[in-house]
Amino acid sequence: MSRHFADRLAEACRAKGNALCVGLDPRWEQLPKALRQGHGRQGLEGMARAFEEFSLRVLELVAPLAPLVKPQSAFFEACGPAGLAALQNVLRRAREMGLITILDSKRNDIASTAEAYADAAFAGILVEGQRHPVWAADALTINPYLGRDAVEPFLVSARQAQGGVFVLVRTSNKGAGQFQDLRAEGKPLFEHVAHAVGAWAEENPGACGFGDVGAVVGATHPAELARLREFIPDVVFLVPGFGAQGGSAKDVAAAFRGDGLGAIINSSRGIIAAFRPDAADWEEQVIREVQEAIQVLRSETPMGNLKS
Amino acid sequence: MSRHFADRLAEACRAKGNALCVGLDPRWEQLPKALRQGHGRQGLEGMARAFEEFSLRVLELVAPLAPLVKPQSAFFEACGPAGLAALQNVLRRAREMGLITILDSKRNDIASTAEAYADAAFAGILVEGQRHPVWAADALTINPYLGRDAVEPFLVSARQAQGGVFVLVRTSNKGAGQFQDLRAEGKPLFEHVAHAVGAWAEENPGACGFGDVGAVVGATHPAELARLREFIPDVVFLVPGFGAQGGSAKDVAAAFRGDGLGAIINSSRGIIAAFRPDAADWEEQVIREVQEAIQVLRSETPMGNLKS
Numbered sequence: 001m002s003r004h005f006a007d008r009l010a011e012a013c014r015a016k017g018n019a020l021c022v023g024l025d026p027r028w029e030q031l032p033k034a035l036r037q038g039h040g041r042q043g044l045e046g047m048a049r050a051f052e053e054f055s056l057r058v059l060e061l062v063a064p065l066a067p068l069v070k071p072q073s074a075f076f077e078a079c080g081p082a083g084l085a086a087l088q089n090v091l092r093r094a095r096e097m098g099l100i101t102i103l104d105s106k107r108n109d110i111a112s113t114a115e116a117y118a119d120a121a122f123a124g125i126l127v128e129g130q131r132h133p134v135w136a137a138d139a140l141t142i143n144p145y146l147g148r149d150a151v152e153p154f155l156v157s158a159r160q161a162q163g164g165v166f167v168l169v170r171t172s173n174k175g176a177g178q179f180q181d182l183r184a185e186g187k188p189l190f191e192h193v194a195h196a197v198g199a200w201a202e203e204n205p206g207a208c209g210f211g212d213v214g215a216v217v218g219a220t221h222p223a224e225l226a227r228l229r230e231f232i233p234d235v236v237f238l239v240p241g242f243g244a245q246g247g248s249a250k251d252v253a254a255a256f257r258g259d260g261l262g263a264i265i266n267s268s269r270g271i272i273a274a275f276r277p278d279a280a281d282w283e284e285q286v287i288r289e290v291q292e293a294i295q296v297l298r299s300e301t302p303m304g305n306l307k308s
Numbered sequence: 309m310s311r312h313f314a315d316r317l318a319e320a321c322r323a324k325g326n327a328l329c330v331g332l333d334p335r336w337e338q339l340p341k342a343l344r345q346g347h348g349r350q351g352l353e354g355m356a357r358a359f360e361e362f363s364l365r366v367l368e369l370v371a372p373l374a375p376l377v378k379p380q381s382a383f384f385e386a387c388g389p390a391g392l393a394a395l396q397n398v399l400r401r402a403r404e405m406g407l408i409t410i411l412d413s414k415r416n417d418i419a420s421t422a423e424a425y426a427d428a429a430f431a432g433i434l435v436e437g438q439r440h441p442v443w444a445a446d447a448l449t450i451n452p453y454l455g456r457d458a459v460e461p462f463l464v465s466a467r468q469a470q471g472g473v474f475v476l477v478r479t480s481n482k483g484a485g486q487f488q489d490l491r492a493e494g495k496p497l498f499e500h501v502a503h504a505v506g507a508w509a510e511e512n513p514g515a516c517g518f519g520d521v522g523a524v525v526g527a528t529h530p531a532e533l534a535r536l537r538e539f540i541p542d543v544v545f546l547v548p549g550f551g552a553q554g555g556s557a558k559d560v561a562a563a564f565r566g567d568g569l570g571a572i573i574n575s576s577r578g579i580i581a582a583f584r585p586d587a588a589d590w591e592e593q594v595i596r597e598v599q600e601a602i603q604v605l606r607s608e609t610p611m612g613n614l615k616s
Contacts, residue, residue, distance in 0.1 A: 080442045120385055127352065128344075134352065146476075147485065174457055180455070182490075189492070189497060
């Protein structure tokens with residue numbers, strides 16, 4: 001990882017001709033039945049093994065097509081320690097395949113604690129003067145509620161490892177507005193957060209013009225997405241909510257810069273849970289969903305301007 | 309766990325005559341040297357074993373004195389999968405000793421994902437129709453930025469297991485005000501969150517009058533603590549920042565109801581890192597720090613009204 005996160009990201013998107021991120025959110029009841037067999041009786045450890053097998057297979061299917069994957073920590077954590085070993089293996093394999101990895105765990109805490117989360121994600125943990133990698137992700141999602149001093153350790157550790165940080169700005173859930181829409185000094189809270197993210201991103205710009213601090217902005221709020229794109233032009237947007245959560249390609253078009261950079265469009269359930277668990281051809285369906293998502297995004301958004 | 313969380317909490321505080329929570333935030337460089345020996349060369353797995361040994365020893369030292377412990381997930385996660393196995397063992401042993409456990413991991417995500425975090429903390433994870441406990445904590449800290457629909461799964465799962473949830477309202481870090489102090493509709497964001505927490509707590513009151521949804525309010529903001537105590541009287545406050553972070557007993561006095569219930573005062577570094585790593589008498593020092601914290605809190609706050 002020897003180059004600026006935003007430049008590595010831009011390169012990966014150009015190489016594949018798209019900015020689709022495949023969300024790895026494995027759920028037991030949505031796994032292909034064949035993969036569940038033999039694991040169900042082993043409780044959480046069996047579930048962890050099934051999640052790992054499934055995720056590794058999905059990596060093989062999507063790596064030729066999409067530049068990014070985003071494992072959702074919650075589902076791996078739900079298996080206990082074995083799930084986190086599975087998560088490590090999935091992250092490691094994704095990196096080996098040249099995929100950019102975003103660990104979606106929405107962490108934060110006061111600075112002295114946030115440092116432990118940050119070093120686990122990026123720079124590695126110091127034991128007796130030696131650094132040990134834990135997740136070694138390319139990027140991590142974080143929560144802004146505690147303010148800049150709590151975000152700082154993530155920036156420091158990410159910058160040490162040429163990684164990136166995506167800060168929750170406007171989440172994709174229906175109730176997102178309860179606090180995020182509260183208007184202070186003439187604008188909603190999420191715009192205050194967006195402005196702060198814009199300033200943090202400017203501290204360390206890549207050659208492509210984007211910073212190493214991005215913003216999570218849901219596809220389910222297209223007007224706000226467009227507005228934010230205008231006033232924080234140098235911030236990469238990680239856009240969840242496309243597909244299964246209701247966001248269309250048209251909804252996410254405004255997230256991109258004219259050249260097709262600046263946005264990452266995530267689809268999780270629309271790809272890894274788009275088949276019936278008993279479908280014999282689930283792997284073909286995963287490939288088809290990825291191809292269709294890329295096609296519609298290329299034809300209806302500036303992503304089509306990415307040279308592939 | 310057959311009774312309302314707030315009632316179990318009240319009973320535990322009355323039984324010990326105090327509401328001190330011992331924070332388990334193990335850091336490699338602050339561990340007693342004797343405990344580090346032999347583990348340092350084994351990297352993260354060695355660190356996990358040292359964290360577990362240390363935490364289990366601390367549990368034995370503090371269980372006769374304090375009613376609660378709060379393991380900080382970040383430090384255990386930093387050891388990777390082995391750290392999470394250690395965390396499970398520490399939580400299990402604490403429960404066996406009759407301590408109330410607060411898992412401090414400040415989680416949140418959109419509802420469909422939050423459910424996985426919530427069931428891991430409380431009700432257990434379903435695999436083939438069977439529930440498997442993961443952390444089985446009595447309570448969990450969560451982040452409010454995503455709004456009520458993202459908090460909902462935590463309430464549901466906590467209520468199923470007679471557990472409790474502590475929502476970040478006013479954090480103890482210096483930069484907490486960047487977003488939490490933004491004024492909307494005449495009051496700061498953290499008061500909007502506090503009002504919401506008050507409403508959530510009212511949904512399920514215990515016999516003691518407190519709800520099963522609490523608020524994290526830092527000891528480093530005593531005026532705000534007093535103000536919040538007034539307008540959300542039925543919400544239990546989890547108060548970090550006492551001791552090492554600068555909050556005094558006088559600062560936290562306003563967090564309590566007159567009868568000494570309603571607040572949990574956490575001390576982490578002031579107890580588990582108050583000794584020099586090479587001190588032969590570190591265990592005596594831990595006991596002494598706990599006893600002194602209890603004594604000063606009993607003499608300078610309404611906690612002294614708890615019958616022991």
